[in-house]
Amino acid sequence: MRPGKMLREVLKHLFKKPATNMYPAEKLDMPKTYRGKLIFHADKCIGCKLCVRDCPSGAITINKIGEKQFEAVLDLGKCIYCAQCVDSCLKKALEATNDVELAQLDSKKLKVVLGEKSGSSS
Amino acid sequence: MHHSSKFKIPMGPQHPALKEPESFSIALKGEKIMGVDIRLGYNHRGIEKACEERTFVQDVYLIERVCGICSHSHSTAFVQGVEEIAGLIVPPRAQYIRTLIGELERVHSHLLWLGVAGHEIGFDTLLMYTWRDREIVMDILALLSGNRVNYGMNMIGGVRRNVTEEQAQDILKGVKTLEERTKYYIEVATQETTIIKRLSGVGVLKKDDALRLGAVGPTARASGVEYDVRRNDPYAAYAELDFNVITDTNSDVYGRTIVRVKELLESYKMIRQCLKNLPNGPIAVKAPRKIPAGEAISRYEAPRGEDVHYIKSNGGEKPERVKVRAPTLANIQAVKHMLKDRYLADMPIVVAAIDPCFSCTDRLVSVKGNAGKSKKILTWEALRNYSVEWHQVHGIDFTELSYKFRTKMERF
Ligand code: SF4
Ligand code: SF4
Numbered sequence: 410m411r412p413g414k415m416l417r418e419v420l421k422h423l424f425k426k427p428a429t430n431m432y433p434a435e436k437l438d439m440p441k442t443y444r445g446k447l448i449f450h451a452d453k454c455i456g457c458k459l460c461v462r463d464c465p466s467g468a469i470t471i472n473k474i475g476e477k478q479f480e481a482v483l484d485l486g487k488c489i490y491c492a493q494c495v496d497s498c499l500k501k502a503l504e505a506t507n508d509v510e511l512a513q514l515d516s517k518k519l520k521v522v523l524g525e526k527s528g529s530s531s
Numbered sequence: 532m533h534h535s536s537k538f539k540i541p542m543g544p545q546h547p548a549l550k551e552p553e554s555f556s557i558a559l560k561g562e563k564i565m566g567v568d569i570r571l572g573y574n575h576r577g578i579e580k581a582c583e584e585r586t587f588v589q590d591v592y593l594i595e596r597v598c599g600i601c602s603h604s605h606s607t608a609f610v611q612g613v614e615e616i617a618g619l620i621v622p623p624r625a626q627y628i629r630t631l632i633g634e635l636e637r638v639h640s641h642l643l644w645l646g647v648a649g650h651e652i653g654f655d656t657l658l659m660y661t662w663r664d665r666e667i668v669m670d671i672l673a674l675l676s677g678n679r680v681n682y683g684m685n686m687i688g689g690v691r692r693n694v695t696e697e698q699a700q701d702i703l704k705g706v707k708t709l710e711e712r713t714k715y716y717i718e719v720a721t722q723e724t725t726i727i728k729r730l731s732g733v734g735v736l737k738k739d740d741a742l743r744l745g746a747v748g749p750t751a752r753a754s755g756v757e758y759d760v761r762r763n764d765p766y767a768a769y770a771e772l773d774f775n776v777i778t779d780t781n782s783d784v785y786g787r788t789i790v791r792v793k794e795l796l797e798s799y800k801m802i803r804q805c806l807k808n809l810p811n812g813p814i815a816v817k818a819p820r821k822i823p824a825g826e827a828i829s830r831y832e833a834p835r836g837e838d839v840h841y842i843k844s845n846g847g848e849k850p851e852r853v854k855v856r857a858p859t860l861a862n863i864q865a866v867k868h869m870l871k872d873r874y875l876a877d878m879p880i881v882v883a884a885i886d887p888c889f890s891c892t893d894r895l896v897s898v899k900g901n902a903g904k905s906k907k908i909l910t911w912e913a914l915r916n917y918s919v920e921w922h923q924v925h926g927i928d929f930t931e932l933s934y935k936f937r938t939k940m941e942r943f
Contacts, residue, residue, distance in 0.1 A: 414723040415656050418715075428663045442677035442692065465589035491592045491683050496691065505677075 439507035444492040446508040449481040449523035453502040460494035460503060469494055485511050486519040537565055544573045548879045551889040555878075562874045567867050574890035582853040587613055587822055590850065591685055594840075597855055598891040599680050600643065603629075603636045604833035605840070605855065605891075606685040611766060612829035612842040613687050613850075617822050623768070623810040625689035630768040631805040632675065632684050633831075634798040635702075638709065639668045640834035641791045641798075644886045645716065648788060651880040652729045657719070664712045667705045674698060689815025699806045706799050713795045720788055730785035734869035734881035737782055746865040747858050748836020749794065750885045752778045753786035760832035772804050784884040821848050833858055835886045857891035 430437060439445065447469075456479045458471050468488035474480050481503070492505045508527040513519050538559045544552040552573035558565040578597055582590045595606040607629055614621055642665040649657030669679045676682035676692060684690050720726055736746065741754035751758060759776040761769040777793045779786040824846040831838045836858030843852040862885040869881050909917065922928070 412724040414719050415660070418660065419656060428666070440673050440677060442674070444677045444683065463586070463588050465585065465592040489592060489596075489681075490678070491681075492677075493588065493592065493683075496686070497588075 439509055441507065443507035443509070444490045444505045446485065446490075446506055446511055446527050447481075447483055447488075447492075447495070447523055448504050448506055448525060448527050450502045450504070450525060451479060451481075453500045454479045454481070454498075455500055455502075457499070459497045459499065463493050463497040465489060465491060465493065481523040482520060483523050484520050485513075486516065542878070549882075551887075553887075553889045555882075557870075557875065557878070559875060562876070564870050564873050564875060564878070567870045569863060569867060571863070571889060571893055574893040576890065576893070579853050579855060579894065582850055584849065586820070586848045587687060587818075587844075587850060588820070590853065591687065592681075592683065594853070594855070595681050595683065595685070597857065598888055600640050600888065601636060601833040601835065601838070601891075602681045603632050603684060604831050604838050605857075607633060607767070608829045608831040608833075608838050608840040609842065609853070610685045610687050611831070612827040612840050613822055613844075614818075615827040615829065616825040616842065616844050617687070617818060619688050619816055619818060621689055622813045622816060624693075624812045625814045626768045627805050627809050628690045628692075628694055628814065629685065630772070631694065631802060632672070632682060632690075633767065634801045634805070635668055635672055635675075636682075637834045638795055638798050638802075639665055639672065640886075641795050642668065644791060644834075644883075645788070647883055647886075648784075648880065651883045652726070654725065654729075657716075657726075661716065664709065667709055671702050671705045674701060686815060686818070688818035689813070691815070693814050694806075694809065699809070702802065702806060706802055710796065710799045713792060713799070717792050717796075720792055726788075727785065730783065730788060730880070731781070732783055732785075733873065733877050734784045734787075734866075734884055735782055736865050736869050740868055741782075741865065744865045744868060745861050746836075746885075747861040748833070748886075749787055749790045750836065750862050750865060752776070753790045754782045755780045760830050760837050764830055766829075766831065768805065771808070772801050774801050784880055787884045821846060822850070835859060835888060836861060855891075855894070857888060859885065859887045859889060859892040860894075863887070863892070 454471070456471060456473060456477075460469055460481075461471055466487045466489050468484045470482045472480050472482060490505075495503045495505050503523075506527040511519075540557050540559060542555040542557055543549050544554045554570040554573065556568040556570070558567070578593060582593055585593060591606055591610060594609040595602045597605045642661050646658040646661040646665070649655065649661065672682060673679045675694060675698060676684050684692060736744075736750070736754045738755045741751045741756050746754065746756070747758075755778055757776055757778050760766070761774070762776050774797045777790050777797060779790050781789065822844040824844055826841070826843040829840045829842070831840075838858055839856040841852070841854040841856075842850055845851040866882055866885055866887075869884075870878060873881065919929075923930075
């Protein structure tokens, strides 16, 4: 038994760089497999709505906007980022990206029309 | 003030020492705890009912969110049950990947616990370092599944993501560092005087009490009960793995600490075996949307103990009934016993030592009438009136206040 067992460890770390990252100044790399905001390839979608049916949180809707043309609307506040819709879609029209910075000050802005690219395309 | 009489203090549902809302009513004599009354039910989310309203596919994600820490435990327990009803044979590779994620989850959960335990006894240095090291396993989980929590690895019939050779190398590298660190923490736990003195003899649960009160997981194993679902009723790939069931005879919080840190080493062993023997082949079989009628009970050794799921299907796309018994529910009775005759200051660490997860535990509460047998389901309005009356009887009356509030609001 000895007290102060961790003391050496603590002193050693005085000279090491911090374990935390300086977010947002320093961005973290999300893993490639990350399930973030979705993107939608409108040309592939056939409007079968399997994605809507399997979505656990009712976050995605597919609207018909023209003859054989569909748009996907995602509620970023409702989506749980499980990517089940991506798995369910037989036409590979949906894809998960590693975009994580989705916070909004105005909750209305959380409802977005999905585009081919993530980011500000909403 | 007379010291001979008992004094009752309520702790919670909202209390700085508690991380989740639950209510303890503690009868004290001086500093000594004479008895504890525990009331759960402040976190009820209606998950079981919600499961009945959703399809099996959607339920996997909902069940995963029963707990943020042992999310893989719950989703595996659930899909195992559904697979049993549907008679699906899960490919061996999927079984191994499930086991792999399960053990990684245990590592992160036990490291988390070690930090929390350190924090509860005022040893925040331990908290800082264990949580820093826990980041390694969180990164591994993110690498494999995409996310740090709620990995979304399970689907009915297998797993959703494969493990590549490259990832396996990264995992092995991470596990090596973790193993070194864990060995260091074992050294700290067995040598540091303050830890040993603070935890020894606190929250004692003798072996027969553990059995009588139905304790599970590390709580039971620290009392010398050699029981582990992974060994006693193997699921996934556990039957093919070589590991030890860690027990301890200290029967106190110190013993629970030792069991958990030693279990970490076993987990590393299992992770290595999983990666080494990972069979080739598909990672999932196609599951039908409609699950044939039937019922199943599925058991899983979650980091906190045995997790039991019951699933009943009536042949449709949605389950007829889902029941979740989280390990904390099994352990909570033991806490009552552990606290008796201890000092009030031991309370946070004794409660923390079972690694409680109250929101996972909360299920429907049916209010029994005074007559005893008759159970009735109260409507929201009736429940509200009941609560208002209860408080009025106990001298808390908000009628005037709420009247004032209402008239104020009407003026706007
Ligand atoms: S499942 Fe795919 S193809 Fe069908 S509606 Fe959704 S995005 Fe379109
Ligand atoms: S990621 Fe999950 S929650 Fe989000 S839209 Fe797809 S299925 Fe729904």
